[in-house]
Amino acid sequence: MVSQKGNAYLDGIDDACALIRAYWAGPTVENRKVIHDNVLNLEGIRWQYLHGASNSDAVASESYLSDDFLMQHPGNKETQLDLFLCPAFEQFFRDTELPTQLIWGKHDPFFIPSDAEASATDNAVIEFLDTVHFALENHVDFIAEHHGSRQSYCPVTTCP
Numbered sequence: 001m002v003s004q005k006g007n008a009y010l011d012g013i014d015d016a017c018a019l020i021r022a023y024w025a026g027p028t029v030e031n032r033k034v035i036h037d038n039v040l041n042l043e044g045i046r047w048q049y050l051h052g053a054s055n056s057d058a059v060a061s062e063s064y065l066s067d068d069f070l071m072q073h074p075g076n077k078e079t080q081l082d083l084f085l086c087p088a089f090e091q092f093f094r095d096t097e098l099p100t101q102l103i104w105g106k107h108d109p110f111f112i113p114s115d116a117e118a119s120a121t122d123n124a125v126i127e128f129l130d131t132v133h134f135a136l137e138n139h140v141d142f143i144a145e146h147h148g149s150r151q152s153y154c155p156v157t158t159c160p
Contacts, residue, residue: 017110020084032081040077042068052107052132059137100124103143105131 019038023031038044046064050056071077104116106128116126131138 023081023084035081035084036077040071040080045071048110048133049137050132051109053138054107054130054132055138059134063134063137097123102126103135103139104128105133105135107131108133 019031019034023035042064045067049059049064049067053059071080100123102116102124104111104113104126106113107130110133113128116128129135129139129142136143
């Protein structure tokens, strides 16, 4: 499996996720509304794509505009809010020992490098790229070239 910033560990959630941490600590209607109103909208989505990017001009506006458009589909925001509370991801990675290549933006304000480092203990190889939250936006050619086939990241002994 190749995962772009596949955060599944609480260790790797930085201060940029303070609102989400508050929601985890108290999954109340009020905390859910704070996330809904501050993160799951065009401004919040755009910020995720551009904040700290070394070359924000390289990020096509279609990326965050299409995410916002899809977020408007009935039920999508509620699904995102529910996913924020799903602790099963960490257990899945520990139980399956699925060989994983993690592509990580070393400047990601949400999922900090310590999360990727925690993931390394779960049969995963990490590659930090000089980017932020959405690594594919700035490094799609590199990722496709180096990780486009499972032979480039999956040990021969574990892949058919």
